[in-house]
Amino acid sequence: MRWGVVTFPGSNDDHDALYVVDHVLGEDAVSLWHKDRDLKGVDCVILPGGFSYGDYLRCGAMARFSPIMESVVEFAHAGGLVLGICNGFQVLCEAGLLPGALIRNRGLQFVCTRVHVRLEETETPFTCRCTRGEILTIPIKHGEGCYIADAVTLDRLENNHQVVLRYVDTSGRATAEANPNGSLNNIAGIVNEQRNVFGLMPHPEHATEKLLGGEDGLKLFQSLVAAHGEGAQRRVAALAPGH
Amino acid sequence: MAMPAHTAAITEVEAAEHGLTVLEYARICEVLRRAPNFTELGVLSVMWSEHCSYKSSRRLLKNLPTRGPRVLQGPGENAGVIDIGDGLAVAFKIESHNHPSFVEPYQGAATGVGGILRDVFTMGARPIANLNSLRFGSFDHPRTRFLVNGVVAGIGGYGNSIGVPTVGGEAYFDAGYNENILVNAFTLGVVRSDRIFRACAAGVGNPVMYVGSKTGRDGIHGASLLASAEFSGAAEEKRPTVQVGDPFTEKLLLEACLELMEQDAIVAIQDMGAAGLTSSSVEMAGRGGTGIIIDLDKVPLREINMTPYEILLSESQERMLIVARAGAEDVVRRVFAKWDLDASVIGHVTDDAMLRVMCRGTEVACLPIALLTDEAPAYERPAAPPADFEEQQELQLDRIPLPGDYNETLLTLLDSPNIASKRWVFRQYDFLVRSNTVVGPGSDAAVIRIKGTHKGVALSVDCNSRYCALDPYVGAMIAVVESARNVVCAGAEPLGITDCLNFGNPEKPAIMWQFAESVRGIRDACVALGVPVVSGNVSFYNETEGHAIPPTPTIAMVGLLEHVDRHMTQWFKAEGDSIVLLGRTREELGASEYLALAHGLVRGAPPWIDLDVEKQVQRVCLSAIAEGLVRSAHDVGEGGLAVALAECCICGPGPDLGAVIELEGAVRPDALLFGESQSRILVSLRRRNLGRLRELATAADVPFALLGEVRGRRLVISPLVDVGLEEIQRAWATALPRRMAV
Numbered sequence: 002m003r004w005g006v007v008t009f010p011g012s013n014d015d016h017d018a019l020y021v022v023d024h025v026l027g028e029d030a031v032s033l034w035h036k037d038r039d040l041k042g043v044d045c046v047i048l049p050g051g052f053s054y055g056d057y058l059r060c061g062a063m064a065r066f067s068p069i070m071e072s073v074v075e076f077a078h079a080g081g082l083v084l085g086i087c088n089g090f091q092v093l094c095e096a097g098l099l100p101g102a103l104i105r106n107r108g109l110q111f112v113c114t115r116v117h118v119r120l121e122e123t124e125t126p127f128t129c130r131c132t133r134g135e136i137l138t139i140p141i142k143h144g145e146g147c148y149i150a151d152a153v154t155l156d157r158l159e160n161n162h163q164v165v166l167r168y169v170d171t172s173g174r175a176t177a178e179a180n181p182n183g184s185l186n187n188i189a190g191i192v193n194e195q196r197n198v199f200g201l202m203p204h205p206e207h208a209t210e211k212l213l214g215g216e217d218g219l220k221l222f223q224s225l226v227a228a229h230g231e232g233a234q235r236r237v238a239a240l241a242p243g244h
Numbered sequence: 245m246a247m248p249a250h251t252a253a254i255t256e257v258e259a260a261e262h263g264l265t266v267l268e269y270a271r272i273c274e275v276l277r278r279a280p281n282f283t284e285l286g287v288l289s290v291m292w293s294e295h296c297s298y299k300s301s302r303r304l305l306k307n308l309p310t311r312g313p314r315v316l317q318g319p320g321e322n323a324g325v326i327d328i329g330d331g332l333a334v335a336f337k338i339e340s341h342n343h344p345s346f347v348e349p350y351q352g353a354a355t356g357v358g359g360i361l362r363d364v365f366t367m368g369a370r371p372i373a374n375l376n377s378l379r380f381g382s383f384d385h386p387r388t389r390f391l392v393n394g395v396v397a398g399i400g401g402y403g404n405s406i407g408v409p410t411v412g413g414e415a416y417f418d419a420g421y422n423e424n425i426l427v428n429a430f431t432l433g434v435v436r437s438d439r440i441f442r443a444c445a446a447g448v449g450n451p452v453m454y455v456g457s458k459t460g461r462d463g464i465h466g467a468s469l470l471a472s473a474e475f476s477g478a479a480e481e482k483r484p485t486v487q488v489g490d491p492f493t494e495k496l497l498l499e500a501c502l503e504l505m506e507q508d509a510i511v512a513i514q515d516m517g518a519a520g521l522t523s524s525s526v527e528m529a530g531r532g533g534t535g536i537i538i539d540l541d542k543v544p545l546r547e548i549n550m551t552p553y554e555i556l557l558s559e560s561q562e563r564m565l566i567v568a569r570a571g572a573e574d575v576v577r578r579v580f581a582k583w584d585l586d587a588s589v590i591g592h593v594t595d596d597a598m599l600r601v602m603c604r605g606t607e608v609a610c611l612p613i614a615l616l617t618d619e620a621p622a623y624e625r626p627a628a629p630p631a632d633f634e635e636q637q638e639l640q641l642d643r644i645p646l647p648g649d650y651n652e653t654l655l656t657l658l659d660s661p662n663i664a665s666k667r668w669v670f671r672q673y674d675f676l677v678r679s680n681t682v683v684g685p686g687s688d689a690a691v692i693r694i695k696g697t698h699k700g701v702a703l704s705v706d707c708n709s710r711y712c713a714l715d716p717y718v719g720a721m722i723a724v725v726e727s728a729r730n731v732v733c734a735g736a737e738p739l740g741i742t743d744c745l746n747f748g749n750p751e752k753p754a755i756m757w758q759f760a761e762s763v764r765g766i767r768d769a770c771v772a773l774g775v776p777v778v779s780g781n782v783s784f785y786n787e788t789e790g791h792a793i794p795p796t797p798t799i800a801m802v803g804l805l806e807h808v809d810r811h812m813t814q815w816f817k818a819e820g821d822s823i824v825l826l827g828r829t830r831e832e833l834g835a836s837e838y839l840a841l842a843h844g845l846v847r848g849a850p851p852w853i854d855l856d857v858e859k860q861v862q863r864v865c866l867s868a869i870a871e872g873l874v875r876s877a878h879d880v881g882e883g884g885l886a887v888a889l890a891e892c893c894i895c896g897p898g899p900d901l902g903a904v905i906e907l908e909g910a911v912r913p914d915a916l917l918f919g920e921s922q923s924r925i926l927v928s929l930r931r932r933n934l935g936r937l938r939e940l941a942t943a944a945d946v947p948f949a950l951l952g953e954v955r956g957r958r959l960v961i962s963p964l965v966d967v968g969l970e971e972i973q974r975a976w977a978t979a980l981p982r983r984m985a986v
Contacts, residue, residue, distance in 0.1 A: 013407025017679045055492025
């Protein structure tokens, strides 16, 4: 599977995402430059964490206008897999690939800490190797991760099972205390209706090695590899003689 | 020499306003054989400022040990560099940004981080870890919360945005910093040992290139007026001398510089930090023994009608000066254009050992490089201990009553902002980015892995300024050995230090004495441990309205782990493990947190320190970790053994673990529990490893005491202490957030 990680000016966790794909997963990783339009034939695009273009305007508001994003939007509309982590999630919302918006944390401070998130949906290529209701420990690190959307959108997200991750306490309850940033419905990550675009505030790429404190994030990457493999098998089967 | 046109000669009054003494000004006129013009006066005043010239400290700093088999670059460059094997080296330095942070906490702290990052990536190193040492006033002071909020947000705002993790540090609160806080920022980077870049201008005719942000009017005279003079109450008036940071541009500058360094284009490179374009060009020429000519019309400006004086002295951030290889100009331009940054040739290297500055076709300044560097003043200032030095050290233990309730005393200590959890601070810092953080903030030392190797580095920054105030020699020694002990507790061999020496006005003999004694202490400790000083920074004039801060020689220690997976942390790991104290507890309470908190006394001699004993204790601990004998190791520091035990119980990421301890000793119980005797390390281990650890300790003549074991949900130190972990956790965890929320 070929992965592309976009580098915007101000991206920080692009190195980390590339490292995980290349060194931890052992998959093929390429770097994608914001000024280019070529996605280099990747199967999955990662929009990484960081502060694209400094995020001096709204987070992600500038990045959505970069040349590479035109290709990413096209890729997503064609069913391509897009994973937006932290700033990447913000960019996806700004680009209209995901509904809602991410605003300043309720506590007004940047927060870096490990949080517990409950896995709500396994019917997505990003979580197909996980178990529904399982609790993952993954770090967050952001100042603007409070997920908001209007009531209608929120209902639709819940009814369509688009809420993939929710902040919870150790026993799995989505309480106010377990919510690190004030996100509505404790939302930590959502997919689009087609379920090929996933945005989340926690950083799965920072939870992939025991040495660094945990491997729970790896399950999301492994899900993508599995989903891609199954997809490829289906495509091969579709092309096989006799069909 | 012809008098440069375009400028009028100046007077002694103007010279004095620029911080130059009558004698200094006379010397300038004598060397130049004329009076300097106004632009030159500006250049001279910054280069001769304490901040740039180290005129009060240079002679003493020469006594520090700076060499070692692994040292690739000692002091005098942008950062020190130490070889870590595998073809790699680490570049690191600590630097102060005290006055700017007091005047404008967010920007002051942010640009402090930005400045130290540039110092490190200038060497060709990719920054992988930041630390900071912060000193604030008491929480009783009305400005403290504002300053804590601003400084922490500023450090986070810059470090988080540029994508370098802030993995550790210290925060200390003392009324002595009420009017003059300290913000010391440290960065460590990794560089290939054969690709280290230096700031030594060479090759006559080579182009001098300006890269990065445009130049504005911000920060003019930051180095001379803000950093090199005492403070008055009117901090507001000095806000224009504080620079404004832009971490986004610095991120681009960082990536562009590192990309350019992959190509053969750079002869020398230096950050434009304090005194901006002036110091970077002068210092590069000084190190190279060359001259330099620059044309201000070529400098990218962000404001109109800037005078030569302003352009030369601006401290606008996120700028670098590069001496490029002749013919490589386009390579430089291409890389910087990719990152949307300015790059322009503004001059070239000359052979006349002069700084020449052109503006609109005329020469506006012409000064000998040597006058601005090696021949800048160096003073041997008078030094004498303060009159009450000996009186302050007296402490009659028999006049100090024992606590009525030891549980209560322990909880009071855990609630001290100096001892309590600093989570409120470090959760505002991204300590994970770059995926190397093996141990983040909250243990004795941070541990960072070095990608592509099995290695790791351990980092710790330390200074107990109460010890230094009562005895600067002993206090500075302890700062060095404690920082070493901390990296040892992480399983690392101490490699080298960088020091940030924060003091009051060196023109006062008592301050100069504190400084001299501290340097002597650092030297003796470094020599004993075999640890070189590879970089550092001196910050004088930390005084407001005549009140100096406590002497604060902050030490940042870097240690090396050959196998990062064998790192150690301070918290207990498993029920049933034995708890052992390595080292001796003496009957001493002087300068302790306990004495200050429980008895309101800041006096007495700081703890006794024997460098040979210290070394042995550290060796035993390192061997025990290397042999896989122990499961936790924690330095016994402020608050003594009782606090150290409590921390081992509650500061881990997993569930809290209690301990049952039997303490005996010939010393009074409060000294036993809360005394801060040095050279002690608390370890926990499986019972079956006790014999081997005892052997190691005995062979090294290190006192070994089996204290008890990890057990239950309480900390029991019979017969004095018996407290539930929830109560301990509450005191320790809520101390800072509670004070910040008021």
